[in-house]
Amino acid sequence: MAHRSDMIAEDILGYLKAHETKSLLRFITCGSVDDGKSTLIGRLLYESKMIFEDQLAALEADSRRVGTQGQEIDFALLVDGLAAEREQGITIDVAYRFFSTDRRKFIVADTPGHEQYTRNMATGASTADVAILMIDARKGILTQTRRHSFIVSLLGIRHVVLAINKLDLVGYDRAVHDGIVEAYAEFAKPLDFASVTPIPMSALRGDNIIEKSARTPWYAGPTLMAYLETVEVADGAQDGPFRLPVQWVNRPDLDFRGFAGTIAGGSVRPGDRVKALPSAKESTVRAIVAMDGDLPEAVAGQSVTLTLEDEIDISRGDVLCALDAPAPAADQFQAHILWMNEQEMLPGRTYLMKTGAATAQATVAAPKYAIDVNTMEHLAAKTLALNEIGVCNLNLDRTIAFDPYAENRDMGGFILIDRLSNETVGVGMIDFALRRASNIHRQALAVDKDARAELKGQRPAMLWFTGLSGSGKSTIANALERELHAMGRHTALLDGDNVRHGLNKDLGFTDADRVENIRRVSEVGKLMVEAGLIVLVSFISPFRSERRMARQMMAEGEFVEVHVDTPLEVAEARDVKGLYAKARRGEIRNFTGIDSPYEPPEAPEIRLATTDQTPEQAAEHLLAFLRENGYLA
């Protein structure tokens, strides 16, 4: 038991020596107020003598005032911290509690159990080694038990205690206990826990918490405290290959350059060969620098400063890895995402993604599926709302080093930050890279068109959509841009109608004005291609000569002419804007197809018939063309 030992009074130096070597266990308690979770934590604190007399006096007063246990101490009041919570009798946030025994120091993440607090539970679980799942013996396994188990397993906790509580209310009946254990074992099979330890208990009465209860003679396992003091939770991070996400480059003067960070995997010694990612430059560790003298070795979990033998360029966000087992690097991932914000996830929007010390811009695609946290069923989903979990693809604006979350929590976990509100809106766990970054060894380039395009991972181009009014140019261009954007491509769309509202609002529809219209649009589009963008131009552009002029302004392969080939009668029948009717009535002059000619392209790169496919299908054709011709490297 905690600090009870007579050693404190008799041999304080010996006691301190013993306590220096104590290990640390972090665990999470899952359950709702009704399950007696707060009561359990309160009791652990109380029994390990972490409550002082003045706190106890306050607790006794509070218990009489708002407690639920009559004249008895209401342990739950010890841990429900915020004033609002104390009044409402609910736990709404993650609270951290501390206690220690002679063997271990413990950090407890106390989290709420209701479905609307899934995010809080995930937060508490992210740093925990063990989860205690509270079960009310009278109720057995509930929907919330399943939810908690799933979240715990998703966050990578490997050891679970099944705390079968309130056994006093079922007469310490062994059959009730065994039934729950059996049902849970069946349910938890796919969750792949390394161990599930059922403990029958009454947190209120103190059965099997610290001392074995005489009321459960049929139970031969450990008490909760005995379990917590002895469970082995080596997370394997030390056994894995060396990983150091560089947090901070320490350069006090020209002679010293140290790379500081917390080791996320493996161990390191002076002389070890390392590789910096994503630059892939190699060097050798010279020293592990520390204030009390250089260290001979450092391991996962330690915050260190390394110096290297070679002057290689490394900055915050890079990862130093073991040379013979470097982390993969990529810019596209599949990940499990848990959404944490009231405003739902917006597929296609760019968020900031922070993983390790790296921050990248990430575009999240629409979920492949969402997961029902209560049943683990896969559901179709267009987005993720608060507390929803789904599997999504992400596109990054840069290559990062990573490991799958299942292999390394610190190398595979990430948060998503909204760029406007700066709030943490989601968290995720990388499952795998969608493809390896093809070009890890990059040459230093001057900032030109190629460099900008390289940065964006695409080949800039101008897709010139030409066709009659109402042929579907803008609709298809829009659909294509949405697709490209969702893939994280950088695009711009110049639409005939919109440009005429601004840049070209001084131009009419005479032939001369039409030519000038196209000339200006070509110039603007060219500047955008210079900036590395994929530019979509949607203009009727009826004359071959002007389209040729635009083509000649661009480099070889940059101009893609797309003929949206809709017959006049079809376009006129659609007449979305009612323009054909007006033109037929003579209210619009020089209307293409009616009283002004349209010259179809003779050799467009792509011809799209729109009578037998939807705009989405047409966009897919274009996308396939772009892929096949190397525009989307």
Add this chain to the structure above:
Amino acid sequence: MIDLTHLQRLEAEAIHIFREVVAEAENPAMLYSIGKDSAVLLHVARKAFHPAPPPFPLVHVDTTWKFKAMYDFRARMAAESGMELIVHTNEEGVKQGIGPFTHGSSVHTDIMKTVALKQALDKYKFDAAFGGARRDEEKSRAKERIFSFRTAAHRWDPKNQRPELWKLYNARKAPGESIRVFPLSNWTELDIWQYIHLEAIPIVPLYYAAPRPVIERDGTLIMIDDFDRIALHEGEEVQERTVRFRTLGCWPLTGAVESEATTLPEIIQEMLLTTTSERQGRMIDHDSAASMEKKKQEGYF
């Protein structure tokens, strides 16, 4: 395989937090209160950036009522760490003659500490401030994030805190907003003392027992640090007693405890055998159960 001890893990976590803030904030500072938690905070900061000195200043919000020994110690640590020391006092409050004896602990703390702290942060435009607060000190702190976000008016909104998972901290903020950062969040009082012992960190001598002049007022032992600034009440008598302090603040507001502990192991021994919590020596917490939470919302650290 090296098994890290709980103190090694706590130290690594604190170092990680220091580096993260320095990498992401534009103008960080460390709020230095001269007490034992500040001593540990400073020590860990120096480790985090060794061989460079920590790349931020120490800021002391001075109520002008600290113990003399604290002022001496402050000067010594600033010199030893090679860090810039910024001392800020609410001059408006000094002009109005605000003090613990004349205005009571609550007004004094609000004007000379909370208001002064906000003044200092605004004056120097610090966008991140390290503090030595621990989650085991008090109920509302148990729920506060390590990166605690404050509005431009320095307010804390306990219902709108950013999720903190793994070691990933979101330090982004709009202009004018700031964060308070607590690298020692997961330490307990015992951890602090044990770390001071193991690392031989210097602390203010007032933590060790020594004969000191005290009076007993409202059941609390007040050490008289400046005879010119206290008016003795009827029947009060200055006695020399062997006392020490478990926590340090403004001397008229900090109760001494009778003790014979003159070494760190003895202090720890006394702490482990004691039956009252450390904040009991501080007078600001007693007002009501939710008083700290309210003070925090208003900008008190």
